[in-house]
Every structure is written in structure tokens, then in C-alpha cells.
Amino acid sequence: MTRLSIVDISVVREDETRDVALQHSLELARAADQWGYHRYWVAEHHGAPSVAGRAPEVLIAAIAAQTSRIRLGSGSVLLNHYSAFKVAEVFCTLNELFPGRIDLGAGRATTGPITDFALQQDRSRPYRADSDQQIDELVAWLEHGFPPNHPFARNPLDTIDALPELHLLGSSTWSAAAAARLGLRYVVAGFINQQGVPNLIGSYRRDFTPATGITRVTSPDVRLAVHVVCADSEAEARRQLAPVHVMYQHLRQGNLRAPLPGPDAAVAQLGGAPALERYQPGSGVPPRFIGGTIEQVGEQLEQLGADLAVDEFIIQDLITEFPARLHSYELLTGLITTGDRAGQVASTV
Numbered sequence: 001m002t003r004l005s006i007v008d009i010s011v012v013r014e015d016e017t018r019d020v021a022l023q024h025s026l027e028l029a030r031a032a033d034q035w036g037y038h039r040y041w042v043a044e045h046h047g048a049p050s051v052a053g054r055a056p057e058v059l060i061a062a063i064a065a066q067t068s069r070i071r072l073g074s075g076s077v078l079l080n081h082y083s084a085f086k087v088a089e090v091f092c093t094l095n096e097l098f099p100g101r102i103d104l105g106a107g108r109a110t111t112g113p114i115t116d117f118a119l120q121q122d123r124s125r126p127y128r129a130d131s132d133q134q135i136d137e138l139v140a141w142l143e144h145g146f147p148p149n150h151p152f153a154r155n156p157l158d159t160i161d162a163l164p165e166l167h168l169l170g171s172s173t174w175s176a177a178a179a180a181r182l183g184l185r186y187v188v189a190g191f192i193n194q195q196g197v198p199n200l201i202g203s204y205r206r207d208f209t210p211a212t213g214i215t216r217v218t219s220p221d222v223r224l225a226v227h228v229v230c231a232d233s234e235a236e237a238r239r240q241l242a243p244v245h246v247m248y249q250h251l252r253q254g255n256l257r258a259p260l261p262g263p264d265a266a267v268a269q270l271g272g273a274p275a276l277e278r279y280q281p282g283s284g285v286p287p288r289f290i291g292g293t294i295e296q297v298g299e300q301l302e303q304l305g306a307d308l309a310v311d312e313f314i315i316q317d318l319i320t321e322f323p324a325r326l327h328s329y330e331l332l333t334g335l336i337t338t339g340d341r342a343g344q345v346a347s348t349v
Contacts, residue, residue, distance in 0.1 A: 073103025183211025
């Protein structure tokens, strides 16, 4: 295995405040920078008391100022709510401040009718997004690629020239098709749509159109985001996985604003620690939550990576005990190959 990366939602435990959660993200990012992780992405969520990550652009800048090597980006910025031009300007500015370290991970999501409506500037009509137009426009802004008859081409703006690395994130057939059509890097959210992962990756590779644009790639470039908890024992991994099981229980009940408990309170709510899921070799379908010792996690990721021909995993977690969270990622560094880590560190000196 070579590359491991992190996507952080800045989880807020029920007895903590949002500022504590954000400071935890900064501390984890600093550690990940030293441990050899390839990327550190931060998420955009709205209206969730258990998540502090709502403004990735701000958090990226704060993390970049406290790290030196690791790539930083959004996982993802919700393009469907914003001007593609503004998103391009923001991430190009970040890349001007921290050259060669910024990833623009673009995606889409609805956050409920009230929040979706609140995020729009035009309140004269209900929320409606045109995902194809938005991703096409984002690429065109980054590449100065509007056709001659387009209104934006008649007034070219020369302020977008320090380009971030562009990725399209998703868990649907739309994201796979759009990434293939435009020749974009593609990140599959395997913790959202487990059963769809093999088909999404397969269709992306099958339909991929090589692109020569500066923000795009000439061959399929795909990575997989998975939920992972690693601990010194299987029992401790099960304990640390309990809060995320409680969260999904609340989601199934429609309770979107329920607080996220600590692991012992979560185990009590569940009536016991959850069982570990196991990857079925050959299926290409990741477990919703991968957990266990470093040997158990490593075996599953290695087999999953081989089955899907994926050489980079982006790890998410909802561990609510921060020391255990740090330890999980420290243990996972054992899966980063020595040569890859050495190459990353050497690039900073």
C-alpha cells in the first residue's frame, strides 16, 4: 500500500464545543503532516450540531499555515450552492498563498430544504441546481476555456492562474459520468454508497475521456474514501465505532440534530459494542465501517485496493475520543510504505 490521506469533518462530541473540535482538526493535521499522510481534506456540512466543518476554505488556510508538506483541500466544497467563479477564485487564492499544496475537491449535496434555500442568493424561486453546467463552468474558469461566443469569454479575467489540483467527489452515477466525460480525477465516497462502488469505478474507467486541460488528466485517476477506525485491540475498535453507529441510527429515525455521544455512552445506547464488518474479497464492496487492529485493517485495505486497482485511500472517521482518534491515525501510518513516506518528506527539504 502506498498513499493514505484523511478527510476530516471536525466531529463535535456532545460535551464539547465547536472551537474544541476545530482545534482538534488543527492538531490532527499537524500530526498527519509529520506522519507522511498524502492529503488532508476538510468537509463542508451545514446544520449539523455534531459537525464543525462548515467552511473548508477557512479551515484549509488555518491548517496550511501550521503545516509544511501535506496537500490540503476540500472534501468537498458544495459546488451546487455557489458561483463556480467564486469557488475558482477562492481556491486559486489558497494556492497562491500555499503554492502546489491545494486540492479543490468539488462535489454536490443537499442539506435540507431550509438550509439549501438559505445558501442561495436568489430567493425568488425554489432551490434548483444544474450540476453539469456548474462543473463545466468551474473547469472553464480554471482553464480559461470558455468558447468564443460565451459571455464570459468576451471579458476574460486574468486573476485565475495559480491552479489547485481539481478532483470531483461523489457517490452517484452522475459524479462518475461527469468525471469521465471531463477527464477529471475522481474520488468515490465509499462510506456513503458501498454497493455502488465497483460500478462507479468501473464506469468511470470505461467511459473516461483523456483530457489535455491543465486541471485534468490523460488517464483515469481514481481514489476511494472509506471510514476506518484502528485500535490496539478489536474490542477497543468496536468501542470507538459505537458513536458512528448511533449517528446512523439517528439518521434512520430522521433525527438529524441529535448530539454525538462519547464511546461508552454510545455503547450503552446500542446495548453493546457493534460487531466489526468484514470485507468480502473479490466483491469490491467496502464495509460501511472498517475497524480493528492494524493487521485487520491493513489486510482489508490491501485486498480492497487490489480488487479495485486503487492505490490511495482517503480515510474518514467519527471517533469522539480525541486521543483515540490520534492513535488510530498513528497506527495507520504503518500501512504507508517506507519509500512513499521518505519521498514525501524528502520533497519538503
